Amino acid sequence: MGSAPFGVMLVNLGTPEAPTASAVRRYLAEFLGDRRVIDLPRAKWLPILHGIILRIRPPRVAKSYAAVWGEDGSPLLAIGRRQQSALKERLATRMGTDIPVELAMTYGKPSMEEAGLALRDAGVERILVLPLYPQFSATTTGAVFDRLARALAPCPHLPELRFVRDYHNHPAYIGALAESVREHWAAHGRQSRLLFSYHGIPKRYADAGDPYPRHCEETSRLVAEELGLEADEWQQTYQSRFGREEWLKPYTDETLKAWGAEGLEGVNVISPAFAADCLETLEELEVENRGYFEEAGGGAYQYIPALNDRQDHIELLASLVEQHTQGW
Numbered sequence: 001m002g003s004a005p006f007g008v009m010l011v012n013l014g015t016p017e018a019p020t021a022s023a024v025r026r027y028l029a030e031f032l033g034d035r036r037v038i039d040l041p042r043a044k045w046l047p048i049l050h051g052i053i054l055r056i057r058p059p060r061v062a063k064s065y066a067a068v069w070g071e072d073g074s075p076l077l078a079i080g081r082r083q084q085s086a087l088k089e090r091l092a093t094r095m096g097t098d099i100p101v102e103l104a105m106t107y108g109k110p111s112m113e114e115a116g117l118a119l120r121d122a123g124v125e126r127i128l129v130l131p132l133y134p135q136f137s138a139t140t141t142g143a144v145f146d147r148l149a150r151a152l153a154p155c156p157h158l159p160e161l162r163f164v165r166d167y168h169n170h171p172a173y174i175g176a177l178a179e180s181v182r183e184h185w186a187a188h189g190r191q192s193r194l195l196f197s198y199h200g201i202p203k204r205y206a207d208a209g210d211p212y213p214r215h216c217e218e219t220s221r222l223v224a225e226e227l228g229l230e231a232d233e234w235q236q237t238y239q240s241r242f243g244r245e246e247w248l249k250p251y252t253d254e255t256l257k258a259w260g261a262e263g264l265e266g267v268n269v270i271s272p273a274f275a276a277d278c279l280e281t282l283e284e285l286e287v288e289n290r291g292y293f294e295e296a297g298g299g300a301y302q303y304i305p306a307l308n309d310r311q312d313h314i315e316l317l318a319s320l321v322e323q324h325t326q327g328w
């Protein structure tokens with residue numbers, strides 16, 4: 001029996017193993033210890049991380065995780081598993097052969113080492129790495145690249161590798177986002193404004209050349225165009241600020257507070273940087289930012305779910321796999 005022509009490694013950020021302070025502390029220690037995420041000199045950052053942040057933040061963040069935790073665990077991981085099996089099924093049909101698909105997380109489990117070994121055991125010698133970040137950022141996609149190299153470091157026989165850098169303007173991605181908005185409007189009513197809220201990064205990183213805000217702007221513009229929105233019917237903001245320095249602006253929370261205070265009758269919120277719903281959407285957008293808007297005097301607030309395991313999302317991932325494995 002011949003083995004598959006290649007395997008796919010889907011990669012997302014990672015999530016704690018349990019909604020407890022100790023599990024969140026382990027997760028944040030690994031995540032926030034990565035230089036790609038926090039670029040400060042280690043001698044300056046590690047005492048702050050271990051002496052202050054990892055003492056104060058985990059109990060509070062664990063409560064937020066507990067509020068979104070499902071029967072099948074953390075939403076990011078549970079949805080990732082569904083994306084993995086749906087993609088495997090879709091590829092088998094589209095390509096007429098079984099293609100091994102593994103899910104890995106940059107931080108925590110399942111690790112890239114585990115995913116790599118599973119692909120090796122499946123007999124593949126070529127791996128397409130597909131980070132589930134539509135917009136490139138050195139803090140996310142760049143970190144996947146570093147961790148991949150580290151995971152493969154002990155390997156005496158490297159697989160052949162290809163790496164999807166971004167897909168922020170892929171027509172099937174734009175089409176799936178626009179369709180998810182249309183379906184949401186049809187099912188729940190159309191609000192007067194559409195807010196595209198992206199996970200932020202420090203402004204300094206963008207000033208130093210991270211293309212992330214350019215990618216976000218292009219995604220928003222293309223989706224707004226596809227939906228035929230006028231300039232005053234949509235806006236783009238950044239959420240999830242961390243620490244004291246300036247992050248990309250405008251900020252989601254300040255914008256929603258201002259719109260609430262103006263008495264805006266309704267807003268739909270979409271967060272295209274997340275391929276799967278997670279803490280940052282289910283808690284920060286669904287609960288925290290809804291509260292800011294409503295308390296300030298705003299009307300209806302409706303969050304439009306991430307693409308998750310929608311069929312058009314899986315079709316997009318299958319197209320990316322086909323495009324990037326040409327010739328394999």
Ligand SMILES: C=CC1=C(C)c2cc3[nH]c(cc4nc(cc5[nH]c(cc1n2)c(C)c5CCC(=O)O)C(CCC(=O)O)=C4C)c(C)c3C=C
Pocket residue numbers: 013014015016028037038057061074076133137139140199200201202212240242273274277278279280
């Ligand atoms: C300097 C800190 C951070 C940067 C830069 C950053 C970039 C970034 N993150 C995502 C996607 C996700 N982030 C998530 C959680 C999360 N992010 C940070 C900090 C930075 N992110 C923290 C500290 C946390 C944990 C929660 C908290 O303590 O507030 C998640 C959710 C994971 C989950 O388990 O649900 C995702 C996904 C992107 C796309 C991005 C830059 C483009």
Ligand SMILES: [Fe+2]
Pocket residue numbers: 199240
């Ligand atoms: Fe983050």
Ligand SMILES: [Fe+2]
Pocket residue numbers: 240279280284
């Ligand atoms: Fe957050």
